[in-house]
Amino acid sequence: MDDLEAVVESFNDQDHPDFRLWMTSSPTPKFPVSILQNSVKMTMEPPTGLRSNLLQTYDAFTNAQLNDCKKPNEYKKLLFAFSFFHAIVQDRRKFGAIGWNIPYAFTYEDFDVCCKQLKIFLNEYEEIPFKVLNFLGAEINYGGRVTDSKDIRLINSILLRFIQPGILEEGFGLSDSGIYRSIQAGSKEDYIAYIDALPINPNPEAFGLHENAEITTNQNETRLLLENVISIQPRSSSGGGKTREQIIGEIS
Numbered sequence: 001m002d003d004l005e006a007v008v009e010s011f012n013d014q015d016h017p018d019f020r021l022w023m024t025s026s027p028t029p030k031f032p033v034s035i036l037q038n039s040v041k042m043t044m045e046p047p048t049g050l051r052s053n054l055l056q057t058y059d060a061f062t063n064a065q066l067n068d069c070k071k072p073n074e075y076k077k078l079l080f081a082f083s084f085f086h087a088i089v090q091d092r093r094k095f096g097a098i099g100w101n102i103p104y105a106f107t108y109e110d111f112d113v114c115c116k117q118l119k120i121f122l123n124e125y126e127e128i129p130f131k132v133l134n135f136l137g138a139e140i141n142y143g144g145r146v147t148d149s150k151d152i153r154l155i156n157s158i159l160l161r162f163i164q165p166g167i168l169e170e171g172f173g174l175s176d177s178g179i180y181r182s183i184q185a186g187s188k189e190d191y192i193a194y195i196d197a198l199p200i201n202p203n204p205e206a207f208g209l210h211e212n213a214e215i216t217t218n219q220n221e222t223r224l225l226l227e228n229v230i231s232i233q234p235r236s237s238s239g240g241g242k243t244r245e246q247i248i249g250e251i252s
Helices: 001-007 033-037 050-059 074-100 109-122 130-141 151-163 188-197 214-230 245-250
Strands: none
Touching: 001 033, 033 074, 050 074, 050 188, 074 130, 074 151, 074 214, 109 130, 130 151
16 A cells, blocks of 8 residues: 555656546555545445335346346346345445444445346256245355344345245235335336336335334434534634534434
């Protein structure tokens, strides 16, 4: 890192005008601060909410990809189940310790590996190996990031609810309310239309949680918003007004 910092600091106006240095890095406290201060930083965060997450996933698909399997109907059904599972495990982080004991950084690559494995098994085997798909998805692809023993049990239970023979039936419920369900295997446009009709703000029941779980989430989000607003206000003040700490204390 010290060598990298020295190289970047050596850049000057004499360099070629079209020269750019692109760097990618996982979050680490060892990354030189001076490079971050002199760079344009770009990050890609997963969208908030089940609806937005599912839309982003299906927006990347094409109809050719959805039909590129020897069992296209089964593939589309199970692909939507994995997409819903991917959205669930990512969005559960907003519930804090109620969602996961540890907030894991699940990525699109975890989902992509599951999709590729799903296609392989559907093409090569007559019967769908649900047990294998659950093990690979929950224990290997996503589970490789999970370290807490309770979270391991949780992620296995979540995926087992979706990747099962019932998912092949039209109208199979992905939540107790039935708002989220398996629809008839169709085109990309059919799935987009169904996802567009889903609630923007999902209820906790979609995650298998009690309604009260949303109270803590809303309080935390409100607190974070107000902390950010207060942090950009001038620090100096006159008179006997309340301090920043007092205001935050009243909010909590």
